[in-house]
Amino acid sequence: QVQLEEAGGGLVQAGDSLEVSCVHSTRPFGIAATGWFRQAPGKEREFVAAITWNLGVLKYSNSVKGRFTISRDNAKNTVYLQMNSLKPEDTGVYYCATKAGSIEFEASRYDYWGRGTQVTVSS
Numbered sequence: 001q002v003q004l005e006e007a008g009g010g011l012v013q014a015g016d017s018l019e020v021s022c023v024h025s026t027r028p029f030g031i032a033a034t035g036w037f038r039q040a041p042g043k044e045r046e047f048v049a050a051i052t053w054n055l056g057v058l059k060y061s062n063s064v065k066g067r068f069t070i071s072r073d074n075a076k077n078t079v080y081l082q083m084n085s086l087k088p089e090d091t092g093v094y095y096c097a098t099k100a101g102s103i104e105f106e107a108s109r110y111d112y113w114g115r116g117t118q119v120t121v122s123s
């Protein structure tokens with residue numbers, strides 16, 4: 001079982017940058033992916049970005065492509081999400097999650113989840 005812990009959320013202004021991190025208690029074995037999801041009040045949890053541990057394949061949602069960058073540090077068992085040019089609509093609780101196999105966009109396909117970190121972008 002993998003335990004995930006997010007960190008780095010906070011309150012920023014529109015146009016600012018912020019990086020959130022996701023530490024894994026153990027590196028996912030074999031072919032695996034870690035994704036970032038976010039959930040705004042009253043809305044469903046949505047896919048933001050994901051990365052695979054073996055080949056480093058990257059996927060982004062259209063709403064963050066070009067502004068957010070996902071990366072991983074294998075030595076630290078950590079996945080990062082660098083968020084630039086933040087907008088008020090990026091506000092929400094950001095969760096990381098991991099799964100065996102390739103990247104998928106549906107939250108229900110991920111097996112292990114962190115508790116989330118709040119990101120608030122003021123206008």
